[in-house]
Every structure is written in C-alpha cells, then in structure tokens.
Amino acid sequence: MNIQGINEILIDQPKYRQQQIEKAIYGEFISDWSEAIALPEHLRKQLAEACPLDIHAEETISSGDSRKALIILEDELKIEAVLMMHKGDRNTVCVSSQVGCPMGCLFCATGKLGFKRNLTADEIVEQVLYFARQLKKENKRVTNIVFMGMGEPMVNYDNVMAAIRILNNPNGFNLGARRMSISTSGIPEGIRKFAREGLEVNLALSLHAPNNELRCKIMPVSRRHSLEEVMDALREYVDITHRKIMFEYIMIKDVTDTPELAHELVKLLSGWLGYVNLINYNQTEMFAPSTRERIEEFKQILEDGHITVVQRYTFGQDIDGACGQLAARTKLQID
Ligand code: SF4
Structure with missing residues (x-):
C-alpha cells in the first residue's frame, strides 16, 4: 500500500474528495479503488495507478x-x-x-x-x-x-x-x-x-x-x-x-x-x-x-x-503478544 501520492492527485479536486477517500480507506476498508464508488471513475483509475491499496502480507x-x-x-x-x-x-x-x-x-x-x-x-x-x-x-x-x-x-x-x-x-x-x-x-x-x-x-x-x-x-x-x-x-x-x-x-x-x-x-x-x-x-x-x-x-x-x-495478553502458546515478543517464535528476519 502506498497512498503518499493522494494529495497531489487531489490538487484540482473539490475539498470533499479528501473526506470521501478517507472514509473509503479507513472507514469502509476498501482494498481496491474500484470499490470507492463515491468517486468518479477517472479519479478511481488515476488513484489505482498511483496509489496501490494492496497490503503485502503473509x-x-x-x-x-x-x-x-x-x-x-x-x-x-x-x-x-x-x-x-x-x-x-x-x-x-x-x-x-x-x-x-x-x-x-x-x-x-x-x-x-x-x-x-x-x-x-x-x-x-x-x-x-x-x-x-x-x-x-x-x-x-x-x-x-x-x-x-x-x-x-x-x-x-x-x-x-x-x-x-x-x-x-x-x-x-x-x-x-x-x-x-x-x-x-x-x-x-x-x-x-x-x-x-x-x-x-x-x-x-x-x-x-x-x-x-x-x-x-x-x-x-x-x-x-x-x-x-x-x-x-x-x-x-x-x-x-x-x-x-x-x-x-x-x-x-x-x-x-x-x-x-x-x-x-x-x-x-x-x-x-x-x-x-x-x-x-x-x-x-x-x-x-x-x-x-x-x-x-x-x-x-x-x-x-x-x-x-x-494478567492480559497471555494468548495461545504459539502466539506471543507482548512488547517485543512478537518475533520470538517465527525467527523473523527483518530484511
Ligand atoms: S527491545 Fe523489545 S521489549 Fe525492549 S523496547 Fe524494544 S520491542 Fe520492547
């Protein structure tokens, strides 16, 4: 996901577009701009090209x-x-x-x-x-x-x-x-x-x-x-x-x-x-x-x-949920 370019795309747009976009991303949890039906199609296309919403995760x-x-x-x-x-x-x-x-x-x-x-x-x-x-x-x-x-x-x-x-x-x-x-x-x-x-x-x-x-x-x-x-x-x-x-x-x-x-x-x-x-x-x-x-x-x-x-955040044996213990089990490499 990279939404840093949104402001630039919205420069010529009416102010309420910002709110529509915030609502779509953070309120409706869209993962693809085609779901943002409040926005005009040309804007959705532009956003899809410049600001991908997909989150790469396993x-x-x-x-x-x-x-x-x-x-x-x-x-x-x-x-x-x-x-x-x-x-x-x-x-x-x-x-x-x-x-x-x-x-x-x-x-x-x-x-x-x-x-x-x-x-x-x-x-x-x-x-x-x-x-x-x-x-x-x-x-x-x-x-x-x-x-x-x-x-x-x-x-x-x-x-x-x-x-x-x-x-x-x-x-x-x-x-x-x-x-x-x-x-x-x-x-x-x-x-x-x-x-x-x-x-x-x-x-x-x-x-x-x-x-x-x-x-x-x-x-x-x-x-x-x-x-x-x-x-x-x-x-x-x-x-x-x-x-x-x-x-x-x-x-x-x-x-x-x-x-x-x-x-x-x-x-x-x-x-x-x-x-x-x-x-x-x-x-x-x-x-x-x-x-x-x-x-x-x-x-x-x-x-x-x-x-x-x-006694909180003591979950299943295979998940560590306290500060810093997240990586304990998966032997995570960060790069
Ligand atoms: S080293 Fe681990 S426990 Fe210490 S502050 Fe960082 S994440 Fe938290």
Missing part, C-alpha cells in the same frame, strides 16, 4: 484466538502485527512502530534483531487495516489497538502520534482514543510530551524490574534513563492527565519473579494510580518462564500489598 501463525501477520513493506523490510480476539467481540490489534528495535532488551526477540528504521504513520496504520479488512468479511471490527509490537513508540514519536490521529479521525477509522494504548520501555522526554498531547490514549510502562540495578541488566535503556527518572516523568503524566498507568511486568524464572522482587515492586508502586500486568514469558535461549506456582505467589504478594494485578 499470515505466519494462526491459533484459535490470535493471528499473526508478517507485513512486507515497500522497501521489502518486514514487520509483524498481531490480532488478538477476545470474548465479547473485542478484537485487539498489536502494531509495530519500528522495523526492529534499538532498545535491545535482553529478554526480547525483537531487541536481538537490531534496528532498521522508524515506520511511517501510514505503515503503522496499514497493520491495522490489514486485520480490519479481514474482520470486515467476518462482520467484525477492530475494537482496540496496542502499540506493543516491534519497536519503541516514543523514539518514533511524531509518526506514532500521526497514526493515532488517523485512527482516531471520526471521518475515517473512528476508534476512540481510550481504546488505544502505547507501551514504552521508559523514555522520560517522550512520556512528558505525551502527557501534554491532550489525548486519552492509555499509557503502559514496560517496567519488568522494580529496581535500577536489575533493570539495567535486562533493559539497557535504564543505563541512559534511570528508573527514578522514568517514575518522575510518569508522576508528571499522572498529575496532568489523571489517567491510570499499566505497569507491564514480565515473569522470567529466577530473574524477575522472586518474592523479594515482588515486595520491592509493592514498595515502588504503592500509592500509584495504576495496575500491574503480569506477563507470562516464553522460553528463549537465555531465559525460562516462571512456574505457575511462582506467578501465583508473586501475584499474591502484590495483592496483599494492595496493588491491582491483571
């Missing part, structure tokens, strides 16, 4: 409740997007914001792929459209979007915000801001900027360790931005937005899951407006997942400390 893995797609970009680089289908017609798309990721978290398959480039706003939206077109055939819709795929959204800030505005546009995709979530590994400058956007998009912090020492070991970003700095930025975010924060915490055997760390986490998060999402880890060469008993014990300590705990 569905790599599909299980009962999840589908993972490998999307091939114009420059042949590859990204992954995941559709997670929940009960009650909730269909969440997990999108990537970069090709690879520069943050290099040790437990993350995407981090090991290295970093190629930022995605454009259109390339981010394309991932959502891929699944929206599929769901349309099943009389379903995308109801939620999470920026938890490949990449750190806060270092591709402008394109991520532009994508959010396209998806939020009432004339197009029309998805409420509260149905979108951004997950960051902790970029204070980005968090502060985000707090001032006036958007009601949810914010998640990939916390994964309750102290700076452990966090520096598994998340190199902590060497640049200490946990204290990140928590300060989050405090500012909560003061300005009064919105809850989701603290993502990955359960890695004997690394992040000890009772001592659970107590430390209680201390760190006491009094915060937010909750903890405990994420099951999938086995990699370096780390193993926590046992069920250990997760239960960890959870209990948090709950005894009056911390709200949820």
Whole structure:
C-alpha cells in the first residue's frame, strides 16, 4: 500500500474528495479503488495507478484466538502485527512502530534483531487495516489497538502520534482514543510530551524490574534513563492527565519473579494510580518462564500489598503478544 501520492492527485479536486477517500480507506476498508464508488471513475483509475491499496502480507501463525501477520513493506523490510480476539467481540490489534528495535532488551526477540528504521504513520496504520479488512468479511471490527509490537513508540514519536490521529479521525477509522494504548520501555522526554498531547490514549510502562540495578541488566535503556527518572516523568503524566498507568511486568524464572522482587515492586508502586500486568514469558535461549506456582505467589504478594494485578495478553502458546515478543517464535528476519 502506498497512498503518499493522494494529495497531489487531489490538487484540482473539490475539498470533499479528501473526506470521501478517507472514509473509503479507513472507514469502509476498501482494498481496491474500484470499490470507492463515491468517486468518479477517472479519479478511481488515476488513484489505482498511483496509489496501490494492496497490503503485502503473509499470515505466519494462526491459533484459535490470535493471528499473526508478517507485513512486507515497500522497501521489502518486514514487520509483524498481531490480532488478538477476545470474548465479547473485542478484537485487539498489536502494531509495530519500528522495523526492529534499538532498545535491545535482553529478554526480547525483537531487541536481538537490531534496528532498521522508524515506520511511517501510514505503515503503522496499514497493520491495522490489514486485520480490519479481514474482520470486515467476518462482520467484525477492530475494537482496540496496542502499540506493543516491534519497536519503541516514543523514539518514533511524531509518526506514532500521526497514526493515532488517523485512527482516531471520526471521518475515517473512528476508534476512540481510550481504546488505544502505547507501551514504552521508559523514555522520560517522550512520556512528558505525551502527557501534554491532550489525548486519552492509555499509557503502559514496560517496567519488568522494580529496581535500577536489575533493570539495567535486562533493559539497557535504564543505563541512559534511570528508573527514578522514568517514575518522575510518569508522576508528571499522572498529575496532568489523571489517567491510570499499566505497569507491564514480565515473569522470567529466577530473574524477575522472586518474592523479594515482588515486595520491592509493592514498595515502588504503592500509592500509584495504576495496575500491574503480569506477563507470562516464553522460553528463549537465555531465559525460562516462571512456574505457575511462582506467578501465583508473586501475584499474591502484590495483592496483599494492595496493588491491582491483571494478567492480559497471555494468548495461545504459539502466539506471543507482548512488547517485543512478537518475533520470538517465527525467527523473523527483518530484511
Ligand atoms: S521489549 Fe520492547 S523496547 Fe525492549 S527491545 Fe523489545 S520491542 Fe524494544
């Protein structure tokens, strides 16, 4: 899909054409210009030649409740997007914001792929459209979007915000801001900027360790931005937005899951407006997942400390839906 040339084609057209096109692409999920029946035929032909709408993708893995797609970009680089289908017609798309990721978290398959480039706003939206077109055939819709795929959204800030505005546009995709979530590994400058956007998009912090020492070991970003700095930025975010924060915490055997760390986490998060999402880890060469008993014990300590705990995005064994784990199973090559 490449719609960059649309504005040029529309130069001599009446203003309402822009709205008709937005509605057709983002509201009716057309995959071919011949479906845009509100447009005159000559314009449809012109658009078909200059702005192809087809999305090159392969569905790599599909299980009962999840589908993972490998999307091939114009420059042949590859990204992954995941559709997670929940009960009650909730269909969440997990999108990537970069090709690879520069943050290099040790437990993350995407981090090991290295970093190629930022995605454009259109390339981010394309991932959502891929699944929206599929769901349309099943009389379903995308109801939620999470920026938890490949990449750190806060270092591709402008394109991520532009994508959010396209998806939020009432004339197009029309998805409420509260149905979108951004997950960051902790970029204070980005968090502060985000707090001032006036958007009601949810914010998640990939916390994964309750102290700076452990966090520096598994998340190199902590060497640049200490946990204290990140928590300060989050405090500012909560003061300005009064919105809850989701603290993502990955359960890695004997690394992040000890009772001592659970107590430390209680201390760190006491009094915060937010909750903890405990994420099951999938086995990699370096780390193993926590046992069920250990997760239960960890959870209990948090709950005894009056911390709200949820367990989300733990889908079928063959699909990994948490930040950066998308590429874990397919041994994805991004170029
Ligand atoms: S966990 Fe997220 S921020 Fe860290 S390397 Fe993976 S994709 Fe990047």
